[in-house]
Each structure stands twice: as structure tokens, then as C-alpha cells.
Amino acid sequence: MKFYVASSWRNERQPHVVEYLRKMGHDVY
Numbered sequence: 637m638k639f640y641v642a643s644s645w646r647n648e649r650q651p652h653v654v655e656y657l658r659k660m661g662h663d664v665y
Contacts (some may be wrong), residue, residue, distance in 0.1 A: 638663045 657664045 654664045
């Protein structure tokens with residue numbers, strides 16, 4: 637499954653969301 641994390645790069649949580657989704661085996665960009 638692919639996800640595009642559309643939140644602003646200024647959002648503190650985004651890197652954690654991306655890392656979590658990658659750990660779950662998803663393709664995140």
C-alpha cells in the first residue's frame with residue numbers, strides 16, 4: 637500500500653508517521 641503524507645513539513649509528527657508506516661511495510665513518500 638502506498639501513502640502520501642500530505643501534512644506540512646513543519647508538522648512535528650510527520651517524520652514519526654512516516655517512520656511508523658515504513659515500519660509497517662508501507663511505501664511512504
